[in-house]
Amino acid sequence: MNEHSVLIVEDNPTLRRLLEYRIGKHYDVRAAEHGEEALEFVETRAPDLIISDIMMPKMDGFALLKALRRNERTATIPFIFLTAKSDEASRAKGLSTGIDDYITKPFDIDYVLARVEQIIQRSQVYQTKLNARIGRDFSDRLMPKTMPREEGYRALFFSQPKEDGGGDLFDWVQLTDGSYLFTIGDIMGKGLQAKFYAFSFLSYIRSTIHAMLGSTVSPATLMRRVNAMLIQDQVLEETFASLLLLRWEPARDRVTYCNAGHCRPILVGLQGAGIIDYSDLILGLDPQTEFTDKAFTIPPGSALLCYTDGLNEQVTKSGQQFGEAGVALSASEALQAPQPIKMLLESMLERSADAHFADDILAFWLQRDAD
Structure with missing residues (x-):
């Protein structure tokens, strides 16, 4: 019927x-x-x-x-x-x-x-x-129109929603000390409902960041506040989200991050790629969740890749998901390409069972020049 x-x-x-x-x-x-x-x-x-x-x-x-x-x-x-x-x-x-x-x-x-x-x-x-x-329209509002420009670095970004889109979001703001705060997230769900919640959620994050930046630049402190607001809000209380907050200090080649259940970033170097392995619980589950700041340095000639699950959940020709290791392999191949994100995606599609990505995809690539 x-x-x-x-x-x-x-x-x-x-x-x-x-x-x-x-x-x-x-x-x-x-x-x-x-x-x-x-x-x-x-x-x-x-x-x-x-x-x-x-x-x-x-x-x-x-x-x-x-x-x-x-x-x-x-x-x-x-x-x-x-x-x-x-x-x-x-x-x-x-x-x-x-x-x-x-x-x-x-x-x-x-x-x-x-x-x-x-x-x-x-x-x-x-x-x-x-x-x-x-x-x-929601997709346009959830993604930035420009990217930071800093000597000695390339900051690149790509987003491709699937049909009506889902809950992927990306945003950045430059702080008064010259560092940058990046927000990368994924609202659980598909279609317009997820995109509406993602838009509402991003509005919360933006307002929280602007309200708190006078007192803290800690991603973990910001994450705790966003988690509390998410649980208390009547509209968003049933919303669950993974979120990655990154504070990048180009003058120190340093990244401080807090990860709430999001896809783990990948640090790509000439000797291969490694998973940045720390992650806390996703947002919206527990008001008592503790969030922790972690930090690392981007070596010369290396790149940081952050992404959403449309990449690691893509199915290969063998019928298995790419997983983090598969994404890391393609990222290594893309490190020295003129257009690394384009190379990354092409490399993955060559190994994919389908000629297209099955879900929304989002990739943020931050590469430091070689000495």
Whole structure:
């Protein structure tokens, strides 16, 4: 059976059962006897299409349509009038309300089925395009437009959302002492919901950082505050997120970081790549979680790679995930490339079972020049 649902509103029991039977072969169908009952159904679950008579007891079709249009949640539900009112004045009145079709009785059931399919498909295409547009807008807001420029370093970034996108986020800010704070995260979930939470979450992080930078530049201290806010907030309390905060001091070639369950960074050098192995619990689970600062130096000619799980969870031709070791191998091959992130991704796709990445991908590459 089709996953889409249709609500039939018809006071004639024989006709109502006929429509239920024929349309029910293709869609999930519910039926109401009049407009008031239909509104009760819609309140519990909004259908993908409503087919309604006009002349009914308690609440007629026009009153039902008016009530639906007043509610933001139901205003755009596709709507068909199926009625015995066949005069031109009634038809004109019906069509003037912005409904999707006006079908008069007696009707051809095959025509009704064809119109149901066409209208649901059209609505689905429109919703898909709308979701994609919203997803792109959120993606633009979750990613930076520029990257830091410091002598002796290259800071590179790449992001590629999958369809509507998910919860990947990346941000950076320069601190008053000349260092930089980078935020790399992944909100659990897929699609627009995850992207909405990622946008809300990033707003929290930005406000927290700006509020606390006067008193601390410690990634761990910032992480503790973000975790507390995430758990206390009623909108985001059911949100779980991995997050990596990095403070980069280019004058000292030093990175201080705090990792809350995020993909572990990779330090790539001429002798190979190593995993920076410390990580705390993900955000949003426990208000008592302790977060710790760790630090390392970027040697000459080396690069730091930070990324989201779209890379390490990509499936290889052998059917296994790349994992950290697979990402590190491709990162080593990319170290001396003119465009290292491009080389990294191409290297991974050469080993992948698919010609494209299956999930959102995000990569941040910070490379120190050789002496």
